Amino acid sequence: MSEQFEQGLAALRQQIDSRISSYFSSCVHCGLCAEACLFYTETHDPRYTPIYKLEPMKKLWRREHTFWGKLGSLFGLTEPVTEQDFADWETLVYDSCTLCGRCSMICPVGNDITYMIRKQREGFSVAGYAPDGMKEATKRALKIGSPMGVTFKTLQAALAHVEKDSGLKIPVDKKGADYMALFSSMEVVNFPEYIESIARIFDAADISWTISSNAFEATNSGIQIGNKEAAAELVNRVVIAADELGVKYVISPECGHAYTAIRWEGPNLIGRPYSFEVVHILELLEQLQAEGRLQLEDKNTTPMTLHDPCQIVRRGGVVNQPRELLDSVAENFVEMKDHGVMNWCCGGGGGVSANERAEPLRLRVFERKKQQLQETGVNTMVTACANCRIILEEGIEHNEMDTEVLSLTELVAEHLVDGSKKK
Amino acid sequence: MIAQFIDGPLWVFSLSVFVIGVVWRIVMILMAGNRTDLSVPKGSASSGAIRTIFSRSIYERTAATRGRLLQIAGYLFHLGLFALLFFAQPHIDFYAERITGFGWPAMPHWAFILSAELAFLGLLLLWIHRLLSPVTRLLTDLDDHVGSILVFLVMLTGCLALAQSFEALRLIHLLLAELLLIYFPFSKLMHTFTFVMSRGYTGATMGRKGVNA
Numbered sequence: 001m002s003e004q005f006e007q008g009l010a011a012l013r014q015q016i017d018s019r020i021s022s023y024f025s026s027c028v029h030c031g032l033c034a035e036a037c038l039f040y041t042e043t044h045d046p047r048y049t050p051i052y053k054l055e056p057m058k059k060l061w062r063r064e065h066t067f068w069g070k071l072g073s074l075f076g077l078t079e080p081v082t083e084q085d086f087a088d089w090e091t092l093v094y095d096s097c098t099l100c101g102r103c104s105m106i107c108p109v110g111n112d113i114t115y116m117i118r119k120q121r122e123g124f125s126v127a128g129y130a131p132d133g134m135k136e137a138t139k140r141a142l143k144i145g146s147p148m149g150v151t152f153k154t155l156q157a158a159l160a161h162v163e164k165d166s167g168l169k170i171p172v173d174k175k176g177a178d179y180m181a182l183f184s185s186m187e188v189v190n191f192p193e194y195i196e197s198i199a200r201i202f203d204a205a206d207i208s209w210t211i212s213s214n215a216f217e218a219t220n221s222g223i224q225i226g227n228k229e230a231a232a233e234l235v236n237r238v239v240i241a242a243d244e245l246g247v248k249y250v251i252s253p254e255c256g257h258a259y260t261a262i263r264w265e266g267p268n269l270i271g272r273p274y275s276f277e278v279v280h281i282l283e284l285l286e287q288l289q290a291e292g293r294l295q296l297e298d299k300n301t302t303p304m305t306l307h308d309p310c311q312i313v314r315r316g317g318v319v320n321q322p323r324e325l326l327d328s329v330a331e332n333f334v335e336m337k338d339h340g341v342m343n344w345c346c347g348g349g350g351g352v353s354a355n356e357r358a359e360p361l362r363l364r365v366f367e368r369k370k371q372q373l374q375e376t377g378v379n380t381m382v383t384a385c386a387n388c389r390i391i392l393e394e395g396i397e398h399n400e401m402d403t404e405v406l407s408l409t410e411l412v413a414e415h416l417v418d419g420s421k422k423k
Numbered sequence: 424m425i426a427q428f429i430d431g432p433l434w435v436f437s438l439s440v441f442v443i444g445v446v447w448r449i450v451m452i453l454m455a456g457n458r459t460d461l462s463v464p465k466g467s468a469s470s471g472a473i474r475t476i477f478s479r480s481i482y483e484r485t486a487a488t489r490g491r492l493l494q495i496a497g498y499l500f501h502l503g504l505f506a507l508l509f510f511a512q513p514h515i516d517f518y519a520e521r522i523t524g525f526g527w528p529a530m531p532h533w534a535f536i537l538s539a540e541l542a543f544l545g546l547l548l549l550w551i552h553r554l555l556s557p558v559t560r561l562l563t564d565l566d567d568h569v570g571s572i573l574v575f576l577v578m579l580t581g582c583l584a585l586a587q588s589f590e591a592l593r594l595i596h597l598l599l600a601e602l603l604l605i606y607f608p609f610s611k612l613m614h615t616f617t618f619v620m621s622r623g624y625t626g627a628t629m630g631r632k633g634v635n636a
Contacts, residue, residue, distance in 0.1 A: 021452040022620035025613050029567050030497070030549075031558035032483075035490040046557040065451065067609045105636060106486060108497065109614055110479050110622030112629075264632065267461035277463065317465050317633035341634055342485050 005083045008127020009060070012081075015119035016061055023116060024061045026109035027051055033103040033113055038344055039096040042365040050103035050113045053092040056085045057120045086129040093117060093124055094131050095358035099224075099257075099350030100310040105341060114315070121226025130225050131355040138221040138230050145237070147221045147354065148185035152213050158188050159211075162196040168203050170195075173245065174210035179284075180247040180276075181211055182218035182238065182262070184255035186386035194254060194386070197413035198281065204416050205293040209251075215241035218253050220261035224351030231261065232269040238262060242276050252280045254409055256311030256349060256385040263316065280312060281409055282384055286321035289328065295417040296328050303332040304406075305378045307369070307392060308343035309385035322384055322408055329415040334376045344368045348391030366395035373403060384408040426590075429598050434521070437601035444608025445616055452620060464631035471630010472623040478635070479622050489556065496548035503542025507578070511535050513585060539582050546575055570612050573603045 031049055034040040039048035046052070059081045062069040072078030101114040124130055137147035144151060159170045171177060179202075187194045202209050215237040222231025242250050252259040263278040279287075288294040306326055312318045319340055326333050338344060346369055347362045369392065373381060379402055383389055392405045460468075482494055508514060512529035519526035530538070550571050553559045580596035583589075607613065629636035 016455060018452055018455045018457045018620075019624045021455045022617050022624060025448065025452060025611075025617040026621040028611055028614050029553075029559060029562035029564070030493055031556060031562055032486060032490050032493050034558045035486045040558075041487070044557075046561045049558050049562065052561060065455070104625060106483050106490075107625075108479055108494075109618045110475055110625045110636075112625040115625075115628070264462050267463075268458065271461070273461050273463070314634065315632070317629075319634070338485055341636075 001083060005086065005127045008086065008123045008125075008129070009081060011126040012057060012060055012120065012123025013064070015122050016057070016065065019112070020057070020116055020119065021061065021065055023109075023111040023113075024058055024065075027111060028109065030108060033107055033111075036102040036106040038100075038102075038347060038365045038368040039361070042367050043361075047092060048096050050097070050117070051111070053089065053097055054113070054116050054120055056081050056089050057116065057123070059085065083127075086124055086127050090124060090129040090131075091357075093120060093129075094134065094351065094355060095361055097350055098310070098345045098347060098352050099315075100345035101315045102310070102342065102345065105314065118223075118226065122228060123226075125226040131351075131357060133355045133357075134221065134225045134351045137351075137354045138225050138227060141217070141219070141221045141234055142230055145215075146185040146188075146217045147219055148189060150185040150188050150217070152216065155183070155188050155211075155216055158192045158195060162192060162199055166196050166199055166203075168199050170199055171210040173213050174208075175245050177208045177210035177245065177247055179207060179209040179249045179251050179279075180242050180245055181209055181216075181251045181253070182258065183211075183216055183253050184219045184258055184386045185217060186219075186255070186390060187253060188216075190390060191386055191407065191410075193410050194407055197407070197410045198251075200413050200416060201285065201288075201294065201409070204295070205288045207288075210245060210247070212238075212241035212245060214244075218255055218258035218262060220258065220265075221351070221354070223261045223265055224257060224354070228269060231265065235262060235266040235269050239266070239270060239274060242274075247276055249277050249279050249284075250274075251284060252278055254281055254384045254386055254389075254407055256309035256316070256387060259316050259318070260311040280316065280318050280321075282312070282318050282321045282325060285409065285412055286324050289325065294412070296412065296415040297417045298415055299331040300329055300411070300415070301331050302380050303334055303378045304330045304380045304382050305334045305336055305373065305376045306339065306408075307336075307346065307381050307383040307388060307405075308340060309383060309388045310343070310345050310349055312384060313343065314341045322382075325408055325412055326382055329411055330382075334378050336372045337375050338372065344372055346388045346391040347395070348387060353387055353391055362391070363395065363398050366391075366398065369395060370399050370401065373401070380404045380406060382406045382408050382411060426594050429594050429601070433601050434597070437604040441604040441607055445613070448608050448613055449616060449620075452617065457624075460628075460631060462631070465633035466630050468627035468631045471634075471636065472627040474630065475626025475636050476619055476622045478626075479618075489552075489558075492548065492552060496545045496552065498545070499541045500545025500549060503538045503540075503545060504574075504578070506530060506538035507535070507542060507581070511538075511581075511585075535585075539578065542578060543575075546571065546578070550575075566610050569606065570610050573599065573606060574612075577603050 034049040104112040104114045141147045220234045510530040515526045577599045584592040584596045
């Protein structure tokens, strides 16, 4: 047994709390969770049954937390968790789980299987059994500040373009601003229109906001790979920057897991509550609209559907806001068959998009989203997560579909009343 | 001699193992501990927990064909067994004499027969599914089969005992029920109690996030 594996096993052991003990005690092996997982429904491979992905953790729980397991281990009859188990399960834990949480919504005994897989990754990551792509992304996030290697200079270049296009000054390191905006690297590199959109919306709504040069990255590779120390470090950078600038709110961008990271896991990772509030961009936009500060006009007549990003909607609780916003800019908003908290994942969440070896499987299970889309008969899909957006675009390209993917925030910005529109 | 043992000391022993074992298991789960959630909640954890404890019993329409079979069979088995366990006249008489000291209205004979048939049908469907589906075949372990077999035998001998009114069959039924009670705390049958915890924990977490789980 290698030293690193022993450390991984110890990390896994630490994850078994009351919740996980109750989950394993309740599981009756009914396999219903398989029906909620796109990796199973699109492949019919039983190994992709969500609860089966937790066999190593279950083995440890059984050995150390049950009567038969303890008795058996006294006589050498209970099988221990081996390094081979970690090696065999690595792809199930990382490649075939997007932490989308759909299985957690369907389990008859209420097991939050996603929470369990998230926790199991802590052990795997420490033991070194994680995809190279995710390891590298985490290293870059810690060293450079972004999983994609985006530096503040890169952001500055994007901001210069935004300022030129919008005619607006983007506030950086403005002390005493009300809001501090975060971005995902994907937005900075692939979708800088998002930055321009929020700049124009905030200008129209007269929002006092800023960007921190020290912490602009919202994503958290530490959470995806399952490394709580790295995750805490990344959250802490945002917390320090927000405290230094004295902001009241931190805005989580159109990125699903960034919201889970900063909104729900963050305080628990750093071990203390924040001195500020975290608000998702869609929550803020809906609030501004409700307060009459966001004036929109000219509804789009093109039929549109909404892809719910799992971490924002199902795992984040931002369910109605995207619908309210889309309803106010689209005249023909068509819901997908399974929508809201039961929507199907794009297939690239939970670090799968950063995991190159998972790409063939990811593209295969995109069939579920393709089918969901085709059922609506709509060719324009709106979403609110840069990662979902890139994954959806790749799936659409791969399947040669005629579907356009739009950002909800960008769509809202396009419908600002005259005077606040793109100059 | 054997009859007296089954009716007396073994009953007391099995009931004690069951009660102590169940409490021990629940205490052990609780002792594993949970960290306080420091994130600011959007909704109520307690409301979420209560909602999920009940809502997960509601039919999940998004589950596909195999899921529908599982859910329907699950309803048949659990509802049938619950009715038999708590509303069959012989059981009420047994509880009144041995545990509670009082009885309550029993279901009519036709309802007993119907409950038994539904429970058998549900259990057999679940068991066949367990044996045939590649998913459940992969997940199933010895405990799942032992639990299913014990419950099946207890139900079968219970029905036979009622139909035959034969003392030996009643004793076999009681003996098997006692074995089930002894096995219960060390098995997956514990989900009878722990489902409240698992549903509650998830419901509380999701309730804090403002999600109806």
